[in-house]
Amino acid sequence: MHTWRRLWLGGLVGLILTVPLLCILYAGYRRAGLPFIPFNLFDWGTRILPGAVITAGIDTMVRVIHALHLGGTSATAKLAEQSMAIAGFLVTGIILGALFFLLARGRFTIDAGLIVGGLLGLAALLVNRSVSPAGETLPVWRVPWLISLFLAWGAALGWAYRRLIDHDAELPANLGGRSEVERAGRRRFLMRLGGAAAAISFVGALLGRRVSRPGSASRIREGAWSATNPLPNAGAAVKPAPGTRPELTPVSQHYRIDINTVPPTIQQDSWRLKISGLVDKPVEFTLDDLRHREPMEQFITLSCISNTVGGDLIGTTRWTGTSLKHFLPELGLQQDATHLKIRSADGFYEVVALDQVRSDERVMLAYAWDGLPLTTEHGFPLRIYIPDRYGMKQPKWIESIEATDHWEPGYWVTRGWDREAQMKATSVIDTVASNMMVGEPNPQMRVPIGGIAHAGVRGISKVEVRVDGGPWQPAELRTPLSGQTWVIWRYDWPLQRGKHTFAVRCFDGNGAAQIEQDAPPHPSGASGINTRTAMF
Ligand SMILES: Nc1nc2c(c(=O)[nH]1)N[C@H]1C(S)=C(S)[C@@H](COP(=O)(O)O)O[C@H]1N2
Numbered sequence: 001m002h003t004w005r006r007l008w009l010g011g012l013v014g015l016i017l018t019v020p021l022l023c024i025l026y027a028g029y030r031r032a033g034l035p036f037i038p039f040n041l042f043d044w045g046t047r048i049l050p051g052a053v054i055t056a057g058i059d060t061m062v063r064v065i066h067a068l069h070l071g072g073t074s075a076t077a078k079l080a081e082q083s084m085a086i087a088g089f090l091v092t093g094i095i096l097g098a099l100f101f102l103l104a105r106g107r108f109t110i111d112a113g114l115i116v117g118g119l120l121g122l123a124a125l126l127v128n129r130s131v132s133p134a135g136e137t138l139p140v141w142r143v144p145w146l147i148s149l150f151l152a153w154g155a156a157l158g159w160a161y162r163r164l165i166d167h168d169a170e171l172p173a174n175l176g177g178r179s180e181v182e183r184a185g186r187r188r189f190l191m192r193l194g195g196a197a198a199a200i201s202f203v204g205a206l207l208g209r210r211v212s213r214p215g216s217a218s219r220i221r222e223g224a225w226s227a228t229n230p231l232p233n234a235g236a237a238v239k240p241a242p243g244t245r246p247e248l249t250p251v252s253q254h255y256r257i258d259i260n261t262v263p264p265t266i267q268q269d270s271w272r273l274k275i276s277g278l279v280d281k282p283v284e285f286t287l288d289d290l291r292h293r294e295p296m297e298q299f300i301t302l303s304c305i306s307n308t309v310g311g312d313l314i315g316t317t318r319w320t321g322t323s324l325k326h327f328l329p330e331l332g333l334q335q336d337a338t339h340l341k342i343r344s345a346d347g348f349y350e351v352v353a354l355d356q357v358r359s360d361e362r363v364m365l366a367y368a369w370d371g372l373p374l375t376t377e378h379g380f381p382l383r384i385y386i387p388d389r390y391g392m393k394q395p396k397w398i399e400s401i402e403a404t405d406h407w408e409p410g411y412w413v414t415r416g417w418d419r420e421a422q423m424k425a426t427s428v429i430d431t432v433a434s435n436m437m438v439g440e441p442n443p444q445m446r447v448p449i450g451g452i453a454h455a456g457v458r459g460i461s462k463v464e465v466r467v468d469g470g471p472w473q474p475a476e477l478r479t480p481l482s483g484q485t486w487v488i489w490r491y492d493w494p495l496q497r498g499k500h501t502f503a504v505r506c507f508d509g510n511g512a513a514q515i516e517q518d519a520p521p522h523p524s525g526a527s528g529i530n531t532r533t534a535m536f
């Protein structure tokens with residue numbers, strides 16, 4: 001049989017067999033928390049590919065999401081990643097099927113298929129282990145589950161090969177009418193195989209549909225602090241302009257950025273914070289050990305270094321945790337320890353200097369957001385807060401802390417992002433509330449314009465608005481939730497008819513102006529002036 005026919009048939013069979021495999025893996029994932037290999041493979045790829053490739057990929061994705069107005073950046077990006085992961089898995093199946101049909105010979109193709117399937121099962125296990133070492137449910141079932149599924153896939157591939165290709169090798173060539181009969185037989189076989197695959201896929205998809213996985217307590221959002229407490233600045237004189245974003249971001253709307261297609265699920269009972277390295281002796285702490293310490297509450301604005309000017313990868317909530325500085329004495333650090341290397345369940349890591357921890361008690365190991373345990377997406381059970389740094393310096397899903405005597409680059413620093421990742425000052429126009437005007441425009445009429453300004457923990461001393469390239473005018477500043485959050489500003493503009501463009505800029509607490517020069521997020525965070533145009 002011609003090479004191209006082998007490739008084509010093999011690719012087709014690869015696709016027909018990989019779809020049901022995908023659906024069954026999905027059902028196992030949804031029902032029992034078993035590994036979903038397509039996501040694992042994708043995440044594994046993002047960890048081993050060079051940083052420049054990943055960065056270019058992320059940049060392109062964020063830009064496409066903005067250009068097409070696809071909605072919330074982090075949710076859309078995750079969806080895009082998941083789609084790519086599934087597409088990649090199917091393409092891999094097609095390629096493997098084609099290669100198998102190209103290379104296989106002789107009568108022992110089912111055995112060959114079993115060997116291929118077994119090897120793929122092992123590879124899947126290794127990939128799964130390397131990207132999610134932590135507490136997915138039922139780890140004992142992972143091995144038989146993956147090995148048997150991939151063995152079945154391989155055996156089916158070998159069997160299909162025998163039915164479609166091998167047996168016609170035994171026939172004398174060019175028997176009149178023979179090849180027509182054969183082609184019809186082949187088509188019938190493919191139809192039957194496709195039918196069986198479709199049935200299995202359907203059952204798998206049905207089983208995987210809309211069943212929530214065995215939930216951890218961290219999912220329940222009832223009892224949020226903000227549901228029953230007024231904000232500390234509730235009485236502030238300056239009120240946000242109508243249309244300004246919520247001052248406290250609901251946790252469900254807080255952006256999420258990390259290297260995982262699916263966040264690691266950690267079981268509280270078996271989780272321990274492990275302390276090792278340059279310490280008198282290794283120690284472990286449970287989550288309750290940390291919760292029983294003097295709690296610390298901080299309102300914090302967190303931003304991703306990939307956030308564009310005016311983008312949605314920034315949010316504010318109330319963090320609860322334990323000050324790392326006051327926790328240090330319990331770690332038994334040795335004299336020569338200078339840094340802490342913090343490792344996460346997903347393989348992410350960062351290094352923080354002990355000098356910084358000792359000089360700033362706001363550095364915190366946090367276990368709650370808005371009064372509730374961290375959600376799975378936001379780092380359950382433990383994450384760190386490091387003031388004034390972009391999110392890339394602040395690991396979620398912390399598992400261990402190693403005391404060392406040297407600095408080393410963290411996960412994103414290794415991949416070409418800024419070493420310090422200090423948050424840049426930024427200001428954004430959320431709203432030009434032109435719909436707040438009623439009646440005919442008159443000289444007293446004012447249009448509320450407002451938004452946020454943020455400069456890490458340096459605070460905001462001044463926000464200014466410019467209309468159509470005129471002079472910069474001071475805006476009013478609302479008392480912020482804390483010195484670590486964004487500041488809401490407003491400017492009540494005396495209405496003029498026509499089309500107008502508004503620009504905003506801010507100054508940090510030390511009086512330093514935000515950088516007006518446009519810069520993309522990579523490698524040190526975006527800068528530039530946010531503008532908005534409206535008709536009156
Ligand atoms: N373990 C782990 N921690 C992580 C990351 C990650 O990929 N893995 N991403 C970091 C980045 S880049 C950001 S912006 C913040 C985002 O936190 P959030 O998703 O809770 O908003 O988490 C940080 N911590």
Ligand SMILES: [Mo]
Nearest residue numbers: 304305391392
């Ligand atoms: Mo980030």
